[in-house]
Amino acid sequence: MEFRQCEACRQPFRPRPRNPDQCFCSAAACQRERRRRWQAAKRQSDPDYRENQKRAQKAWAERHPDYWRTYRDQHPEYVARNRARQRERAPAPTGVAKMDAWMVEITVISAGCASP
Ligand SMILES: [Zn+2]
Structure with missing residues (x-):
């Protein structure tokens, strides 16, 4: 079986026979990175x-x-x-510090007000 370059650590590795499409080596950090990327894509799309x-x-x-x-x-x-x-x-206008902040314009309408 041929060697491949891991998408996380860039080291060569041999894909597992049962997973010929494997793109990440089996190092724990690289598997965490694979999972992290999968989750980020899933959050975007689903x-x-x-x-x-x-x-x-x-x-x-x-x-x-x-x-x-x-x-x-x-x-x-x-x-x-x-x-x-x-x-x-x-x-930044789209900063995360105050994502729920609103720009509000207040217009004072004084009609039929008894006191001056
Ligand atoms: Zn790796």
């Missing part, structure tokens, strides 16, 4: 999958309310990196 993932993650987060607080306490470099990235994203 609204049901995207919705289901969102629900599952929300349910998990509700069962583990302290997870992110603990993670941030134990990973100060993550907090610093995230703050820096949020600052970069903030001025």
Whole structure:
């Protein structure tokens, strides 16, 4: 069987006989990358999958309310990196910091008002 180049680590590998179309070597990191790419494509193309993932993650987060607080306490470099990235994203009109922000124009209409 011929050698192939892994799409993640670029190292040559021999595809498994039962999976002749194999594009990633069997290293754990490369299999994680394969899974990550598959999930990203699935989220893009399948609204049901995207919705289901969102629900599952929300349910998990509700069962583990302290997870992110603990993670941030134990990973100060993550907090610093995230703050820096949020600052970069903030001025962009499509930044993720305030995806639900609305631009509202308020017009005052005073008709039939008794007091001046
Ligand atoms: Zn690899």
